[in-house]
Amino acid sequence: MSTNGTYVDRGAPPAHRDAIIRVRDLAAGFGDRLIIDGLDLDVWRGEILGVVGASGTGKSVLTRAIIGLVPKKRGTVEVFGVDLGEASLKQTLAVERRWGVLFQHGALFSSLTVKQNIQVPLREHANFSPRLMDEIAMVKLDLVGLKPAAADLYPSELSGGMIKRAALARALALDPELIFLDEPTSGLDPIGAQDFDELILTLRRTLGLTVFMVTHDLDSLAQACDRIAALGDKKVLAEGPISDMRRASHPWLKAYFNGPRARAAAAEI
């Protein structure tokens, strides 16, 4: 689709701003050590937000605090308008069904085949006939660009790229409105990473997804993300489209977005 110099069709950026995630004054960390402290962030419906930051600035902690895997010390996290700190168990479960999470290493269940992995959320949260469940699993496989033959393989028989795709298919099983991607392109070859970016854009176009993506991949940031939030000093250092980032004055942002690799990525667009 997109090669050097061609226009990348990124789909429609959100027309009106409607916050799907609203983080206010968030503090979280391990023990007494706060990794993020007083962080504010909004994610708008329909956008692809890229989260960047040096190692240890709390990208993963932020993601895990939003999805509730790391307890927060202070602040509020609202997803789909529900304050997850105050929500009842029922409300929390309802929210959890509306999002999908792609873990960095896939986190596929190792004793289930790819197809069974995709069917886990379908089996648990929906009432489908066996035939429909099979067909939906194959539809999702096709959606993420895996061949039907991959359906009956076990995670240990998959390549790194296939694991990411299979895990994405599982995250998409219940048609989530919001999807969290933790370093989706890490460990992929550049062509695989580019395919993955295009896949995310296609899914956004077809399913109207909102994407929260933690990434280090400058190409992904430039090609796929509508907006970038850079973490540092326990807060969001800067947010905005990549053009803003390139003009930022913070030394780390300067080094990151104007380094030789960033210039190479920019030249491709």
Add this chain to the structure above:
Amino acid sequence: MAAFAADSDLLPPSGTPHRLRLSGEWTAAHAGALEDLVDKTGKTLAGRNVTLDLNEVTRVDTVGAHLLDRLRQDIMDSGGATSIEGARPEQSILIAAISKDERIEFRPPAPRLNALVGLVADVGRGMHSAWTDVTSWVSFLGSVVASAGRVIVKPRNFRLTSFVHHLELVGLRAVPIIVLIAFLVGCIIAQQSIFQLRYFGATIFAADLISVLAVRELGVLLAAIMVAGRSGSAFTAEIGSMKMREEIDAIRVMALDEVEVLILPRMLALIVGLTLLAFLSTMACLAGGALVSLIYGGISLDVFISRVDYMMTMDNFLVGMIKAPFMALVIGLIATIEGMNVEGSAESLGIRTTASVVKSIFMVIVMDGIFAMFFTAIDM
């Protein structure tokens, strides 16, 4: 709830084009009802020329889009034609992305084999795997011996730190539980034998019985079973998870021998540890027996010790102790082989760890029987 509908009653004669008005939510929440509807409608409209009118459809998700696709495929497969009208732009994108040229074949799960055939097949597989177990034990024992030989030639390659570490885990840490169990078993044996021998006025011989039993069989057997459960399972799980994360492969590509690095220290720790534990366990068993003999049987400690002294010949002692290193070897072999056989999944780690404990306890008891026959044959 009338969240969806497909009205196509009053069918005109075939050949004329049909207009199928769909409405409501075509989403996963209504999957069951939608599927019925789609299959029924597909049959009714088989072979017709149908226009699907989506003007009144409020929402479509991937499940709805797939079911629409199934409806179209059903109609087209029976020689009909379909077209879609009135879809909103995002709906058309989704439907186009979901629809495929090839139909997804639904393969119902393969029918089970006839129960009898299945049973025979299972037995056959079981026998075959028992045989491969034996051959793999022998071949693995060979590689352990070879690696031990290399270490004897070059003692500097012996991992002393690792050996000491495992000796602590296998031996020292197991002392309290093994001593406690052996002590309690000694008490129980004493109580039961005194109770039975009392009828014959031969209470005093309970001491003979306990000492022979403890020294020849119980001490070593209790220690071996406990070690198989405690350390055998741990070795399988450790080596298995190292295998899963390619740590074993990393050892190999660094020009190291995984048998020398991982297995030999564990094996030696087991052999030394179990032999010492067997001795302690024997003593604890005797102590338990002595205590109950004193309290319940009225056999004074002096008398008990003199009976033990009389019965516990060097032969009897050796018969017990000599079994310990062999049992340790078998436990170690089975634990490491099962660990090496772990594959990628968490489930296989569980299966292998279970198999390791079950097989090593079984083999410990089988070996005990073989030793019993052997020692009887040589009059020990």
